[in-house]
Amino acid sequence: MAINFITGISWDQLIYATSYSLQAPLLLSDFSFIFLFGFFLFGYALLSKEIKWRTIYVLAFSLFFYYKSSGPFLLVFACLICSDFLLAKLIEKKEGTKKKILLCLSLIYSLSFLLYFKYSSTIIHNSNEYLGTNFSLNDWFLPVGISFYTFQSISYLVDVYRRDVPPVKSITDYAFYMTFFPHIIAGPIIRANDFIPQLSAPTILNSATYKESMMRITTGLIKKLLIADYLGTYVSLINESPINHTGLEHFISMYAFSFQLYFDLSGYADIAIGMAHLLGFRIKENFDSPYLARNITSFWRKWHISISNWFKDYIYIPMGGNKGKLISSYTLLIFIMVLGGLWHGMEKRFIMLGLFHGVALVIHKVYLKYVPMQSKSKVFSIIAVLITFHFVSFGWFFLRASSFDYAIQSLTILFTKTNFMQLYSFAMERPELILLLLISGGIVFMPRQLKVYLNDKIMKLPAISWVFLFLIVLQLIIQFKDQLPHPFIYLQF
Amino acid sequence: MFLKNNKSPIFFSALSLIVPLLLIFTYNYLGHTLKIGGITLKKFLMEEGLIANEKKKPSDVKKTYLAKINEEKKQQLKEDSLKIVTQKDSANFIVDTSKFEQFISQNSEERVLIMGDSECGGLCKQLNDYCIQNGHKLVASFVWNSATILNFAYADTVTQIIKKYKPTYIFLVVGLNELYAKDIAKRKKAAMALAKKLEGIRYSWIGPANYVKDYGINNAFFTSALPGTFFSSKDLNLPKGSDNRHPNTEGYRMWMDTIASWVSTSAKYPLQMNEPIKRKQGIKSKIISLNASKYRGY
Incomplete structure (x- = not known):
């Protein structure tokens, strides 16, 4: 009965709810988290005017959220936060070579966590495999979000070094920013200069912000749980044994x-942005309709913008960027893309994924050198968008395949065994998938104008309607969540 | 409207998130299901931990039967397999050796289906050698990577595969992906649902070859399967693969040898499983592969 939900919570259940799981980290899109976030907002409403208490309250919640995902690895994160805070203060006080050395040591220290957790397992595995060593590798675990917070830590230290931002005065503020x-x-x-000033600003939430936030959270859930997860089941099916599938299936799984x-x-980013807005904080957009890009350079300006900018600002430009000789700037570009890979x-x-994009970026730069004036016709735009999209999609094979050989296998089948005559029978067998692909494509x-128009229309809905819309979306997610594509569809092809 | 002159729009935001979720969770606890336009509204499986596991007291654990491995049969196996068989004898799960009725099939040649998580992917090749040796037909291997008992129990995939391949004997290998699961009550419920799906078919349920201690998933499966159908692999000492999580090829061979020894002599549903003379024969039947894991970004 419904009442059980409230009264039936035992001590064991409470312990379970507060314990962590390394296997299944808590995500923003988990219903249980959204529920918890709702309750968190009550407390936030009470404390929102007291900036000091608001900071402590959000920080405590953030730490709890990270603990739920990574358990004892919270200590690693805490170590990094404390050391960054102190090192940044030291960097600011030093000058000249000492300052440079201190920055280098700080960066090595920050990166050591990422390198240790991210690459040790591969090094040990390869060493055992090829050098016959016998290093143990028990229950290796990569702390959740370590890449992101390491990059953030580096950006902060470098910004302080460059005097782009002053060091944060309070450790609570810095911990808030990081966590x-x-x-x-x-x-x-x-980035610190975008976010830290917001910490001292009062919380402002009005009707428009509320609607915008709810729309971001709702669309994020639709994107992530309804569309991406459904498409993912089909992609996994093909990906598990590429050789057992036809070219057409590989083609469709490429789009999927x-x-x-x-x-x-982008769905996850939408939820993140929506939740931050509800708390009165602005986070910059991370995707800007990337598949509408007309060329590969433009694609990387629109895809995972924060990561692309980070690589540009903290590696590409410091290493010379496009200032040096043409050949060295092209080599650097390829190097950066391989590093990203x-x-x-x-x-x-x-590495192949990085090379694929790096070489393409260089080719595009050379092309622009010889054909500086681009056609502005609609037909040219459509063709350019389609070429860029397909190029990027072919590249994703190296990301989605479980090994390099599997990626090559999939691409070979795609290019040599695709028979588009099978499309009709495929669509008859998997109408939901085709429908979802068409909706996704739509x-x-x-077009951007249509997006803005629809957005304006939706924003005119009364605030109360978001409660109902949210309920409908949640139920839709539940309705579709367990539906797996038919497992042996490929037998007929 | 409400928000225009509202002093606490954050309260309203909180309610906007909580109220729909509360309705969803409450519906989950209702005894009946709702329909809209002929479509049944599904219930949210509380997979994310709001419903915690119900810890069973030791006295609540139903005693069941796990057959001991026939000593004579052990003589046929290779020495390394024998070693693990010896370790098996000390397994905690041999709690009661009372008799259960053995169902010996009239068929000497069975249509064998093996299904399970990634460990099934390693075992199916070994089982194939056994099937060829003993005149059985391995009709298909269904490898559902990263799957848990929840996938097997609640998706209709298993039913469809059984319908398609019409096996007369099933090997089920599941549990590796839920060794750390603490919501045992929920998984036990799923295990019972899966056992129900297998009713009418001769089967053997192989527990995961775990290299780490589990939180009770083996016990949950053990008490859900029919007496004499569950083979606990949790105390076997199998050589590890490079990922330290799965057995290596030798490990799979040793594991299958042990299973074969047990299933041919002591299982509730015995199956002729003489040791193959020729190993590593290619699988000619279908291997159906699925992946249940979610993409989680970087």
Whole structure:
């Protein structure tokens, strides 16, 4: 009975609710988290005018959120926060070579956590495999969000070094900036000069902000749990054994993965931005209709913007950027893209992904050199968008495949065994998937003006209607969550 | 309206999130389901931990039967397999050796289906060798990577695969992905639902070869399967693969040898499983692969 929900909570259940799970970290999109966030907002409403208490309250909640996801690894994070805070103060006080050395040591220290947790397992595995060593590798675990908070830590230290931002005065403020729960697990990476000033600003939430926030959270849930997860089941099916599937299936799974990846990442970012808005904080957009990009350079300006900018501002430009000789700037560009690939993991396929995009960026730069004037016709735009989208989608094979060989296998089948005559029978067998792909395509390629128009219409809905809309979306997610694509559809092809 | 002159719009935001979720959670606890336009409104599975596990007292654990491995049969196996069999004898799960009725099939040649999580992917190759040796037909191997008992119990995939391949004997290998699961009561419920799906088919349920201590999932499966159908692998000492999580090829062979020894002599549903003379024969039947894991970003 319903009453059980309230009264039936035992001590064991409470302990369970407050314990962590390394296997299944708490995500912003989990219903239990959204429920908890709702209760958290009550307390926030009471404390929102007292800035000091508001900071402590949000910080405590953020730490709890991270503990739920990574348990004892919270200590690693706490160590990094404390050391960053102190090192930044020291960096500001020093001058000249001492300052430089201190920055280098700080960066090495910050990066050591990421390198240790992210790449040790690969190094040990390869060493055992190829050098015959016998290092143990028990229950290796990568702390959630370690890439994002390490990048954020580096950006802060470098910004202080460059005097772009003053060091944060209070450790609570710095810890708040680092741990702010909406972005901690999957970004976006926020910069100190964008975020720290907001800490002392009063919380302002009006009807428009409320509606915008609810819309971001709701659309984020639709993108992540309804579209991305459904497409993901089909992608996994094909990905598990590429050789057992036809070219057409690989073709369709290519589109499915491109959409899945975008909806997954941007959906999560939407939820993060929506939740931050409800608390009165602004987080910059992380995606700007990337699949509408007309070329690969523009794509990287629109895709995972915070990461792209981080690589540009903290690696590409300090290493010379496009200031040096043409050949060295092109080499640097490829190097940065390979580095970005390696960030995903130390595997051949990720190096390939980086090379694929790096070389494409160079080719595009060379092209622009010889054809500086671009056509502005609609037909040209559509063709350019489609070419860019397909190019990027082919590249994603190296991201989604479980190994380099599998990626090559999938691409070979796609290019040599695709028979579009099978499309009709495929659509008859998997109408829901095709429908979802069409809807996804419609959303992804929707013209900007139409998006703005629809957005304005939705924003005119009365505030109370968001409660009902939210309920409908939650039930829709539940309705579709367990529906798996038919597991042996490929037998007929 | 409400928000225009509202002093606490944050309260309203909180309610906007809590009220719909409260309705969803409350509906989950209702005894009946609702329909809108002929469509049944599904209930939210409280997978995210709001319903915690119900800890069973030791006295509540139903005693069941796990057959001991026939000593004679052990002589046929390789020495390394024998070692693990010896360790098996000390397994905690042999709690009661009371008799249960053995159902010996009239068929000497069975249509065998193996299904389970990633460990099934390693076992199916070994089972294939056994099937070829003993005249059984391995009709399909269904490897559902990263799947848990919840996937097997509540998706209709298992039913559809059984319908398609019409096996007369099923090997089920599941549990590796839920060794740390603490919501045992929920998983036990799922295990019972899965056992119900298998009713009418001769089966053997193989517990996960875990290298770490589990929080009770083996016990949950053990008490859900029919007496004499569950083979506990939790105390086996199998060589690990490079990921330190799964057995390596030798480990899978040793594991299958042990299972074969047990299933051919002591299981509730015995199956002829003489040791294959020729190993590593290619699988000619279908291997259906699915992945249940969620993409989680970086």
